[in-house]
Amino acid sequence: MLNISDSLESLVDELSKLPQIGRKTAQRLAMHIIKQPKEDVEKLSKALIEIKEKIKFCSVCCNITEDDVCKICSSEKRNKNVICVVEDPKDVYAIEKTNEYRGMYHVLHGRISPLDGIGPNDIKIKELLYRLDEKETGKVDELILALNPTVEGETTILYLNKLIKPLNVKITRIARGIPIGADLEFADEVTLAKAIEGRVTV
Amino acid sequence: MLNISDSLESLVDELSKLPQIGRKTAQRLAMHIIKQPKEDVEKLSKALIEIKEKIKFCSVCCNITEDDVCKICSSEKRNKNVICVVEDPKDVYAIEKTNEYRGMYHVLHGRISPLDGIGPNDIKIKELLYRLDEKETGKVDELILALNPTVEGETTILYLNKLIKPLNVKITRIARGIPIGADLEFADEVTLAKAIEGRVTV
Numbered sequence: 001m002l003n004i005s006d007s008l009e010s011l012v013d014e015l016s017k018l019p020q021i022g023r024k025t026a027q028r029l030a031m032h033i034i035k036q037p038k039e040d041v042e043k044l045s046k047a048l049i050e051i052k053e054k055i056k057f058c059s060v061c062c063n064i065t066e067d068d069v070c071k072i073c074s075s076e077k078r079n080k081n082v083i084c085v086v087e088d089p090k091d092v093y094a095i096e097k098t099n100e101y102r103g104m105y106h107v108l109h110g111r112i113s114p115l116d117g118i119g120p121n122d123i124k125i126k127e128l129l130y131r132l133d134e135k136e137t138g139k140v141d142e143l144i145l146a147l148n149p150t151v152e153g154e155t156t157i158l159y160l161n162k163l164i165k166p167l168n169v170k171i172t173r174i175a176r177g178i179p180i181g182a183d184l185e186f187a188d189e190v191t192l193a194k195a196i197e198g199r200v201t202v
Numbered sequence: 203m204l205n206i207s208d209s210l211e212s213l214v215d216e217l218s219k220l221p222q223i224g225r226k227t228a229q230r231l232a233m234h235i236i237k238q239p240k241e242d243v244e245k246l247s248k249a250l251i252e253i254k255e256k257i258k259f260c261s262v263c264c265n266i267t268e269d270d271v272c273k274i275c276s277s278e279k280r281n282k283n284v285i286c287v288v289e290d291p292k293d294v295y296a297i298e299k300t301n302e303y304r305g306m307y308h309v310l311h312g313r314i315s316p317l318d319g320i321g322p323n324d325i326k327i328k329e330l331l332y333r334l335d336e337k338e339t340g341k342v343d344e345l346i347l348a349l350n351p352t353v354e355g356e357t358t359i360l361y362l363n364k365l366i367k368p369l370n371v372k373i374t375r376i377a378r379g380i381p382i383g384a385d386l387e388f389a390d391e392v393t394l395a396k397a398i399e400g401r402v403t404v
Contacts, residue, residue, distance in 0.1 A: 005268045019234050025222075028292075041250050041253075041254045044217070044250060050209045052238075
């Protein structure tokens, strides 16, 4: 690209660092930003700074929040005896949207993935163990492992299961099976096998 | 989405105003930004503000630039007698990358599109006419219309042709035909017809 302006170049550089935004998309976004009213661009710029200043991790569940303890952890209406373990803050939103679950969460911020060099100490397992300590935070009856059904997710489940079993907490995992609205014909073998394995009485 | 944080919501709002970025992508980008080091986010935020402060339109060709007159317009090495008219600053980059054209440019910042309510006065036609005025800026021999071969582009070409013909300037348009590397078999009828119509002696 013809170097017309250093400020354009540096904006394109910064934008193309974002995930799934290549150089060409970054150029298109930069061109759009040039045409936008100044106030709109200032709003975006301010929102970026603000999020880094305000967002922190909940000291209990490690989810993102603006407070020391997030709204779910500080709510009186939620069942403190059940903890749902997820990989990412996005998963908390996904589960909250179902309006079915009224317990607590714990966000691991990743999963054990030896190939990527992510071990048990790189994710929030220590914080989870602290919460399971009865003397510290009260009795937890059940731990629901809602990790993604990938190789890394399974590894993390196996690891957590081994680690937590001695603590005498019931450990469950979310069901794997045929998604609602899907067709048996098009389900893959592993999913179908898991669905048969996990059959329930009608 | 569960309203966890106002600053997250407002960042997602601002990001989803960008072209081709929906709410879901904006959420993913925001989550990525939360995980980034503070310096990186500050750099992006600063780049956004800087571009609005520094970028302006060249007073001659209306291309974007950081100076009053852009590098191409102020260059001594370029042929001032030929002006290539394009719709958008992006088109200037595209033509510059060919390393074939050594004349000047004029950026219209749009094309005549009655359906979108864009008339001749909404794009930089007045500025082009001023440049064609011999007494003001010197003799222009040729005007190359490098507009996109769309209905709106054609409309703009027709309008400019009618307007500029009396000024006694040679008006040309870039060739329409089969792109290099393409297959005749897969070319659409209009392109193929234009390619035959515009045939040249070998």
